[in-house]
Amino acid sequence: MTRFRSYLTRASAFGPLLDRPRMRARRLFLWWVLGQVIGFVLLTAVEARWGSYGLSVFTKGAILILNVAGLGIVIGAAGQVSLASAGLFGVGAYTFGIVEPSTGPVLGAAIAIAAGFLVGVIVGLPAIRLSGLYLALATLAFVEAAYQVWWNATSLTGGSSGLIVSAGLPTNIEDRGRVLGQLGVLGVGTAIVLYRYVVGQTTTGLSWRVLRHRPAVGASSGMRVGRDRLLAFGVAGAYSGAAGVLFALQAGFLDPSVFDISKSVEHLVALIVGGTASVFGAVIGPAVLIYSLEAFKGLAEYREFWYGGLILLIVVSGRGSLAGLLGRLVSIVLRGDRRTQAIGADRTPESVDASIEPRATAIEPGRVLLEVQDVARHYGGVKAVDGVSLTILSGETVGIIGPNGAGKTSLLNILSGLDREAAGSCAIEGVRVDHLPAARRVQLGLSRTFQNVAAVEGLTTGEHLALGARGAAASMSYDGREEEWLSVVTDLFGLRPYLDVDTASLAYGLKKRADIGRALAAQPRLLLLDEPAAGLGSAEMDVLAEALVRVREVTGAGIVLIEHNMRFVRRMCDRLIVMVAGSVVVEGQPDVVLADERVIAAYLGSQRATTEDLAIGKGP
Amino acid sequence: MPGLYESLVTQSVVLGAQYALVAIGIVVLFRHTGIANFAQGEILALGGLAALEVQRAFAMSIGVQVALVVGVSLLGGAIGAVMYAVCHAPLRRAQDDLLVVVGTLAVALLLGNAFRFQYGSETHSVAPLLTDAVRFRGFAGPEIAVIALPVMLVVGWLALQRYTRAGRRLTAVAQNPVGATLCGIDVRVWFVVAWAVSSLVGALAGMLVGGLIGVRATVPLGYLIKGFIAAVFGGLTSVGGALVGGIALGAVDVFGGYYLPTAVRDIVGFALLISVLLMRPQGMFGRLTESRL
Numbered sequence: 001m002t003r004f005r006s007y008l009t010r011a012s013a014f015g016p017l018l019d020r021p022r023m024r025a026r027r028l029f030l031w032w033v034l035g036q037v038i039g040f041v042l043l044t045a046v047e048a049r050w051g052s053y054g055l056s057v058f059t060k061g062a063i064l065i066l067n068v069a070g071l072g073i074v075i076g077a078a079g080q081v082s083l084a085s086a087g088l089f090g091v092g093a094y095t096f097g098i099v100e101p102s103t104g105p106v107l108g109a110a111i112a113i114a115a116g117f118l119v120g121v122i123v124g125l126p127a128i129r130l131s132g133l134y135l136a137l138a139t140l141a142f143v144e145a146a147y148q149v150w151w152n153a154t155s156l157t158g159g160s161s162g163l164i165v166s167a168g169l170p171t172n173i174e175d176r177g178r179v180l181g182q183l184g185v186l187g188v189g190t191a192i193v194l195y196r197y198v199v200g201q202t203t204t205g206l207s208w209r210v211l212r213h214r215p216a217v218g219a220s221s222g223m224r225v226g227r228d229r230l231l232a233f234g235v236a237g238a239y240s241g242a243a244g245v246l247f248a249l250q251a252g253f254l255d256p257s258v259f260d261i262s263k264s265v266e267h268l269v270a271l272i273v274g275g276t277a278s279v280f281g282a283v284i285g286p287a288v289l290i291y292s293l294e295a296f297k298g299l300a301e302y303r304e305f306w307y308g309g310l311i312l313l314i315v316v317s318g319r320g321s322l323a324g325l326l327g328r329l330v331s332i333v334l335r336g337d338r339r340t341q342a343i344g345a346d347r348t349p350e351s352v353d354a355s356i357e358p359r360a361t362a363i364e365p366g367r368v369l370l371e372v373q374d375v376a377r378h379y380g381g382v383k384a385v386d387g388v389s390l391t392i393l394s395g396e397t398v399g400i401i402g403p404n405g406a407g408k409t410s411l412l413n414i415l416s417g418l419d420r421e422a423a424g425s426c427a428i429e430g431v432r433v434d435h436l437p438a439a440r441r442v443q444l445g446l447s448r449t450f451q452n453v454a455a456v457e458g459l460t461t462g463e464h465l466a467l468g469a470r471g472a473a474a475s476m477s478y479d480g481r482e483e484e485w486l487s488v489v490t491d492l493f494g495l496r497p498y499l500d501v502d503t504a505s506l507a508y509g510l511k512k513r514a515d516i517g518r519a520l521a522a523q524p525r526l527l528l529l530d531e532p533a534a535g536l537g538s539a540e541m542d543v544l545a546e547a548l549v550r551v552r553e554v555t556g557a558g559i560v561l562i563e564h565n566m567r568f569v570r571r572m573c574d575r576l577i578v579m580v581a582g583s584v585v586v587e588g589q590p591d592v593v594l595a596d597e598r599v600i601a602a603y604l605g606s607q608r609a610t611t612e613d614l615a616i617g618k619g620p
Numbered sequence: 621m622p623g624l625y626e627s628l629v630t631q632s633v634v635l636g637a638q639y640a641l642v643a644i645g646i647v648v649l650f651r652h653t654g655i656a657n658f659a660q661g662e663i664l665a666l667g668g669l670a671a672l673e674v675q676r677a678f679a680m681s682i683g684v685q686v687a688l689v690v691g692v693s694l695l696g697g698a699i700g701a702v703m704y705a706v707c708h709a710p711l712r713r714a715q716d717d718l719l720v721v722v723g724t725l726a727v728a729l730l731l732g733n734a735f736r737f738q739y740g741s742e743t744h745s746v747a748p749l750l751t752d753a754v755r756f757r758g759f760a761g762p763e764i765a766v767i768a769l770p771v772m773l774v775v776g777w778l779a780l781q782r783y784t785r786a787g788r789r790l791t792a793v794a795q796n797p798v799g800a801t802l803c804g805i806d807v808r809v810w811f812v813v814a815w816a817v818s819s820l821v822g823a824l825a826g827m828l829v830g831g832l833i834g835v836r837a838t839v840p841l842g843y844l845i846k847g848f849i850a851a852v853f854g855g856l857t858s859v860g861g862a863l864v865g866g867i868a869l870g871a872v873d874v875f876g877g878y879y880l881p882t883a884v885r886d887i888v889g890f891a892l893l894i895s896v897l898l899m900r901p902q903g904m905f906g907r908l909t910e911s912r913l
Contacts, residue, residue, distance in 0.1 A: 261841050317710070
C-alpha cells in the first residue's frame, strides 16, 4: 500500500511524485555529487592530455550540452517542436553581458537564467494553440526577430561592434580554462539531475510525457496542459540562458552573428544524434558531434555536410536517433529480429475479488450530478449534436446508444469540456461549467475515458493512476484514504501485476482497464466511459461489468457509458438514451427502449427486426 | 516620372511576387503532404544556378531559352522526387513532425554547402528571360516575368484542381490519405507529384528571381521565412492565399522600409506571422481540419 503514498504527497507543480520525497532528494543529491566528481576527473584528464586547448573544447561541449538538454525538455519530454534555442541562447548571453558589470557575475548569471526562462515562456505562448509545423515556424520567427535585435539594438548589445564581457575571470589562459571547465561541469551536472528530477518525478514532468502523445488525455485527467507546455518552454529557456552565460564568459566578447538559426539547427542535430529518449541523449549527441569535429580536423570545413549526412542517415533509417539506430542494429545482431508479445495477452481475466466496503464519502443516491440543456455543436453544415438535454443522477448508470455518427462521442466531448458547445448549458451539481476547460471539470468530479486506446505510451500503469489522482488533486480536499482508494481500483481492475509495466506493452484489454483506472483514480462523482467494452472478449467484458457495478456501489457515483454491445448495456444500465443524427430520439428503461420501433429502425433500418436481433447486432 | 506612391506600389508588387513564388512552392507541398520543406530556399538557388550554368555554356537564343525553362522544370521535378524518397518516404508511417522538419533542414544544409563550395558567396548575374527592352506601365521585363509566374501558377493550379481528374485526386489524397487509398488511389504517386510540382515551382522561381536580383549560392533564411509568412497568411493550404499574402507582405516591407527604421521593419513581419498564427492558424483563406479523439 505504501506504493501509493508517493503519488499523493503534494500537488504543487514541481512537487515530488514518487515515494518518500526526502530520500529521493538525498539520492538526487548523491547523483549530483557523483556527477561533479566524474566531471572533475574528466576535466583533469582532458587537461592532462590536451592542455588548455582541450579545456576550451570541453567548455564548448558543456555549452552545447546545456542547449541540447533544454531542447530535449521541449522536444523530447514535452513533445513540442521548437527551433527557438539559438534565440534563447542569445537572450542568456546578452542579458549576462549587459547586467554583469553592475550586478557582478553570480547575480548576473541568475538574472540571465531567469530572463531565459521568461522569454522561453513568452516564446512558448503560441504552443498553447499551435503544434507541429506552425510551432516550428513561430519559434523560427522568434530566432530571426531576436537576431535582428542583437544587430540593431546597438545601445544595449553594441550591434556589429560587439559587447565585451570580462566578469573578472583570471587572465592566465590555463587558470581561465580551468575555471570555465569547472563552471561547465557544475552547469551540466546540475542540468542533468534537474532534468531527471523534473521529468521523472514531478506532476509537471508527468504532464509533459502525457501531452507529448495524448494532450486530450492530459486535459481530461485534470492536467493544466497549456500551463505545462509553457513551463517546458520556460525550463528550456533557463537551460539555454545558462548556456548563454557560459558562452559569454568563455568568448569574452559577444558577436550577434553567433546567434543565428544555424545554431538552432546544430542543437537539433545534436539532439537527434543522441536521441530524445532520456537526458543522456543530450550528452551523447553533443559529445559525438564535438569529438568527431575535433578528431577529424579536416571535417571542420565540411561540418554542414557531416551534420546533414548524419541526420539524413538517421531519418532514412527511421529509428529516430543514432543511439536508437545502433541499439536496433545491436539487438538484431544479438537476438535476431524478434517482436515481443503483448504482456498479459495470454491471461484469462480473473474475477473481481476485492472485498471492499462502501466508502464513508459515498454520494447519497438520487442526487442530480449533471444537468444538460439544449446543447448543440455544429461542424460546418454537420449538426453533430443538435439540442440534447439530459440529467444524470448519482448511483445510476445511463447508456447512450445509437448508430455510428449519431453524435455520441461529440456529446461526451462537450460534457467533458474537450469541445465547447455552440449553444445550451451544462451544470455539474448545480455549478455552471459551460466555460470551464476540461481540467477544471475533472476537479469538479467528472472523469472520462476514451474510445481509442488512451493508454499513454511510456507511462507505467502506476503512473496512469498517479496521473488521474494528481490531476484531480489540485482543488479536491483529500480525506487521507486516497492510497486505499488507489489500492481498491488496482485490485478491482486486476492491475496490480502491471503497476510498473509500460502500458504500451500491455494487451489491449489491460490498456482499456488502465485507462478506466486512470479515470477512477480521480475519485470521480460522475464517470463518462466511451465504449468501455469495445474489442473485449466476453469473459473480459463480464469482469469489467462486475468491476464497474462494484465501483458504483462503493462510491455512489453516476456512470454514463457509450456502448454498442447490447449485452453489456442491458447488464449495466438503468436507463438508456438513444441518439440518432445528433438528437435524442428515445429515452427510458432498457427493455422498453430496445423494443422501440424507432430504435430498431435506426439500428437495422427495418421494422421487422426483434429485440433479439439487436442483442446480437454487434459484438459477441 | 512616376510619383513616390506609385513607385512604392510597384516595388511592393515586385517584392511581394517574389515572396509569393516561395510561398506557392511551400503551399503546394504542405497542402498535399502536410510537410514543410525548409530546403525550398536551396531549390530556388538550384534553379538560378542552373540558369547561370546554361548561360555560361551557350549563347542565348529563343531555342536555348525554351530548353532552359524545360530543363529547369525537369531538374526541379527531379530534386523534388529525390527529396520525397529521402525525407518523406522513410517517415510516412512515423508521423514525427520534428524528424520531417529536421530531414528537410538536413537537405538544406547539404545542398547549401555544396553550392557554396562551388559558387562562393558572391552574387552572380543572370540574363533575364524577358529583358529590360520589354516594358509595361512601371514594370521592366524581368519584373514582369516575376509577377506573371505566380499569377499563372495560381490560375493554372486552381483550374487543374477543379477541372481535372488528377487535380481532384491530389485533393482527395490531401484530405484523407487513407480514404484515397481505399478508393484505389496510390497515395505515394501523388505525394511524389506534390513534391515534384512544389520543387519545380521553386526552381522556376529561382531562375526568374535570379534574372531580377542575381543568383547566390545560398538564399538567405530571412527570404525563406518571408515565404513562410506569406504562406501562413493563406493558412499554408491556399495557393491564392499565398499570392495575396506575398503581395501584402511585400507592401509591409516596402512601405515599412520607407517609413520605419530597418530593425522595426523586420519585426513587423514577424509580429504579423505570430498574430496570424495565433488568431487564425487556418489563415485568411484556409480551413482548419478537425481531429478525431
